[in-house]
Amino acid sequence: MVDRIAEIWGTRTPYPKDGLWPVRVDQALDATVTEGDVDRWVQSACVLCSNGCACDIAVKDGAMVGIRGRAGDLVNHGRLGPKGLFASWQGMSGKDRLTRPLIRENGRLIECDWDTAMDRITQRSRQLLEERGPLSHGFYTSGQLFLEEYYALAVLGKGGIGTPHMDGNTRLCTATAAAALKESFGADGQPGTYADIDSCDAIFLYGHNMAETQTVLWSRVLDRIAGPDRPRLVCVDPRDTEVAKYADVHLAVRPGTNLALMNALVREVLANGWADREYVRAHTLGLDELRAAVEPWTAEAAAAVCDVDAAGIREAARIFGTSSRVLSTVLQGFYQSAQATAASCQVNNLHLLRGLLGRPGCGILQMNGQPTAQNNRECGADGDLPGFRNWENPNHIAELAALWDVDPLTIPHWAPPTHAMQIFRYAEQGSIEFLWISATNPAVSMPELPRIRNILAKPGLFLVVQDLYLTETAQLADVVLPAAGWGEKTGTFTNANRTVHLSDKAVEPPGEARSDLDIFLDYARRMGFTTLRGEPLLPWAGPEEAFEAWKECSRGRPCDYTGITYDRLRGGSGIPWPCNTANPEGRERLYEDGIFPTDPDYCESYGHDLLTGATAGPEAFRAQAPGGRAILKAADYRPPHEEPDGRYPFRYTTGRTAYHFHTRTKTGRSRVLTSAAPTAWVEISPDDAGRLGIREGDLVKVTSRRGRIEVPARVSDIRNGTVFAPFHYGYWDQDGAPAEHPTAANELTITEWDPVSKQPVFKNAAVSVEKISDATGPAPAPTTTASRPAAAAGPRSIRPTAGGKDAEATERVGGSPPRFPDAVRRGPQGGTP
Template sequence: MKETRDSIADIWGPRTGYEGQWPERVDERVEEEPDHWVQSACVLCSNGCGCDIGVKDGRIVGVRGRAADSVNHGRLGPKGLHGWVANNSPDRLTKPLIRRNGQLEEATWDEAMSMIVSKSKKLIDEHTASSIGFYTSGQLFLEEYYALGIVGKAGLGTPHMDGNTRLCTATAAAALKVSFGSDGQPGSYSDLDTTEAILHVGHNIASQQTVLWMRVLDRLAGPNPPKLVVIDPRATYTAEKATVHLAPRVGTNIPVMNGLLHLIIEAGYINQEYIKAHTLGFEELKQVVAKWTPSRVEQLTGVPADKLREAARILGTCESLVSTALQGVYQSMQATAAAVQVNNLHLLRGLIGRPGSGIYQMNGQPTAQNTRECGADGDLPGFRNWGNEEHIQQLADLWNVHPDQIPHWSPPTHAMQLWRYCEQGSIKMLWISGTNPLVSLPDLARARKILAKEDLFVVVQDAFSTETTALADVVLPAAIWGEKTGCFTNVGRTVHISHKAVDPPGEARSDFDIFVEYSRRMDFRDKDGNPLLTSTWQTTEDAFNAWRECTRGRICDYTGMSYAKLTGGSGIQWPCNEQYPNGKTHLYEDGVFSTDIDYCETYGHDLETGAPRTKDDYKLLDPKGKAFLKGVDYEPPHEEPDESYPLWLTTGRLVYHFHTRTKTGRSKELHAAAPDSYVQLATEDAARYGIVEGDMIEVESRRGKILEPARVGDIEPGLVFIPFHYGYWDKSDRPRAANELTLTEWDPVSKQPHFKYAAVRIHKVHA
């Protein structure tokens, strides 16, 4: 074993203070000296760090950061340095499984695919293709999502396709669409190299994107460090470094953000010229936030008025600003509306579209951006607008199908609705790829009941046996990162290629091959009778080239990229085309946004009810490239602590684990660093309940109950925290998944579920 640093003990490594150009530091961890290195990028968070995979004798033996990569300048975090061992895990799925007489038994690929195809055909005959749904991931590659998108939209013609990205990044996309007319982050990570101030809202970046946090830490250690404002109810690693930390009560993001904007407008810290030239809706927004005086904010949120003023002064006077938001915003009440307030801050101050200023509506997963771009979730490929007939025609031309083949009569079905249709029995086949909903969905008892239904045919493709594969009718063994070639795009629009380094184990196949094979066996054909995918797609590079055409003229323009160009050097940011052959660091430099009626990805929503706006409504607004300033008033959470359930529960992530730990749980070191779930409670609450560190606690909500060892301290009284990663695949001796407790409800615009609050009660269990 050779490693350049111990990322378990020292998560972020040594400081290299700087301003301007972030110095390189190559992090490496190999168990043996590789005989060669293969270019890739890390898939264990949304940061998308460029890395090389070390290979010896056809086996992955380690990773190292790519010094030339603009995202990480050589660095890797603990998950990236350790998580790759999962590829070599002896318990990988290597053969298809079919349920026979109630048991999953090994089968051939031909048997498994035949079963899926005959089931599909029967359902289409009897109930139309709308009886088939897909639930995918933020883990597949771009080419795979695009294949899946075409299979679903042009092949089957079902509106029911979404990803677990609905649970993690739907609000990021929704907020960008609300303000700017289209998905797409306006800034670049390089903005952090020079910025004067940073705002993190509901984003524990220190744990979530460790390498991006290294960049912030290095700025804080260098000359002219940026001022840091953190909004988070918990005293996280990120909050510890804040110049000002605002800790609002759970579910009160809107009052805090409205209060900040009110102070900034009132003090005249706004850029009137920019507002006038490039935005719509200022007067309405001003009116909405005006009610939120510092004392009113303090009363409702618990954030002291003087701290709010201090934060407003920093955010109002800095000459450049980078803001980020994540699950503390996206998975809480009024998610989209609160995320939009971050965009508003930048628009009001004119801090957008230039070096040093950027907004990161963050993603959670490594390839979530592609789920959105390629139409494998509730969006259409190339950020096209389902309400715009011209956009549908463009897709129909690309795929050579009739436009009516592509479902666009109402918004594509979002994940929570998709599960509801399964529950009600109108979706009769659910195909799950690369995700483990029986740990990650809210209200797990309900989710288990749905997947166990007799009349729901469940296909799961995954690399490992999980809580979800256990309830499948067919399990397909999937090849993963390192075992296949493809591209993916990080939250900063940076596209990386990940080359195949080793063969997949046993008979495992890539998701790409599986979807293309399904298309071939279903005999999907275009208008002229040619096979839909298989006539032109032999390799993932063919799919990438087809994808480039799909993006031509759209904001996510890939037409200037190729496998050759992405190989070697750094990742490249879209848009990349003839005009910007090396990609573009900032969108909207000219203050012209993607809101033009013929270009926009959406005609917008009512932020309070979620009602979709029509083209006619939009015509009346006629934004012509201006951004929207929108705001709403506060609404209390739908479930609040009461006498029976007196505590707030919030859930979240740990630095050492990713998602449901299917990969990170298989690394000895990551597992040892965070071996089990726990419930964190305040010292005051612990004293009240007579609880000490390590006591076993029953935590109960209206949905279910779980048992967790207690961890005492570093959290506000009245609030308990449970990490969501832990399920049952490696430890089933007690109920412990946080999502046994969470609520089935979602944001009206982004449809993202509310994981960040629920009312619970606790008591100590006597052994």
């Protein structure tokens, strides 16, 4: 047994380059249950990060009592992380689950039946559609629902109502991944695969604290590091993360300066002749523009802006330029920072310049934050059109109209779909009067919370919230719908390396809770959305019919699901799309042939100017004659819009800890996870703390132009001049609203977004820090992660984070590891791992 709170990544199973990652089956069961007591194991995949680990849910007496990883799955080879082991099932069984709909009467939420709640929704919806039209409606969804649910929402919103105001919290986590892929390659679609970790000589992690955000993926890296021929590691992160600890080069850049660094790396690769001229000539466009854009960015110039060592930049560039196989991964340190799309495109450019794509060990992973974010992008319940279709291409709109049998004019395509921040702005201004929020908690997760709370509480806004629990957002709703969640419904979802998993229903939802799919279908039925022929627009009885409908929508597009069935997904490994006649087992890597989806008739986007977000338009895009070549996009560096000054002298950045997900809706209901990271904190460097007279655990006030938090200080090895706060700590477990000492990191963040991806800037703001009162003990921050106490502090009496008996899990090492495509081909084997 292993304490998986103390040992986040579990026991090492080292393996060599080009070896197969060994199998280690992780399992956690309720303390009162033994393996023999389990009635049945039900196949699923974990939804507590974007990694998408395949698992089986243990069921006893109709309840979820544990979980184990699936040995034969290509994604995790049996492993699970702490959140998956504990919160996945414990998070579903909180005593405060919503079991009946609620409606607001005289200012208070009271229980009612489904008919009453749905009537209230459809009444308001109909009235607004009649009086104000479809632009009065907005839908803000999640990265947590299943594919079938996003597709249903997309069809009812875009084909039924016809509103462009649909987005997901995927805008907060993954919009830049999609945007960068579209700009560089013409369409969304992850080029690489997790298996590239097995074969690479070097790994670059750009703003990606993989050790805490995707713990199982990091286990794979750790096992290569522990092997005989470890890959070199380059880490770009202002904090001393676990990744940084293992890095050959750690570039602890100033928040907001990523693009300066990236321009310098590209310049070094070009200047040293490390580019593959033949590949660049045959497979890319835009080298001259790229060269001109990076020309001013010598290592010294970038070093001055980023406040890192120029030699470190050169060394990182040398590792990139001279390793034969490089894997790059990118996440929120880039996506949620200034010039997000431009910086992320430069990662793509580095790989294009060296032709490091489509071969084992040569990959790009533009990561996602959430388990089903990819499906929202594919299905178009966010700011995309279903099947990676191009809103500027009339033929793509005609395809959708024909598929759904609706008037093409119904489908909004006169401008890009409205992004989340703009939806909230329209709600603020009162032109969106009906807002339906599913499975997300903007009252804690969006920037500048004082403003967001005001918008959600606006009397003129009819707010529907659909969730598992009465979240901070749900408390402000006019109608609250109790949703069935993971393990309580069937559906599919796709992880950050395109692998599609099926999650089967294991248990009944509590009370009257219903699946999000059932709720959307019910709304569509009640609203009477019909096709031109007069048939119901969403005629599906359940998830499998919705999946079959989605397959038709995906046919011929980059995310082609036509070769996948529910039956194929049962028993074996998840299947990476595209899966069709040309790729019957799916496809491990994209772009092996250097042919990219930039054909103007096929591409998902005609591209943007990276500085302003101006659309290029069809004519300009066609005129480039991309012909399947990738596009080397570039922009000059501009300083972030809010920089430190005399009043707010620190840079402020936010992020995750390994033990929690999002606003703790599930992880906060797992006792072991909550004890590991019970309440909020802020991290500050020893130098800065010393100067301000702050000691470990002191209560400090962190203030920005927008708000304040008051939390204990952890003196950590974060870079000087920068402070960090975890974004998990809202108020649902403390009366719902900020009290004397606010804790939500987004009280301070700025309302601003990347001009191309429209992803909010959570990782750069200017703040002041001051001590309020003396410590009553050390800060409640984990010691096992980037929040560990500063090394310079020496040994002190901070108890190491551990979980004890309740955090014990079994790890069974051994068995033959799955490999592509055999693992997919193997076919059904029943429900055993």
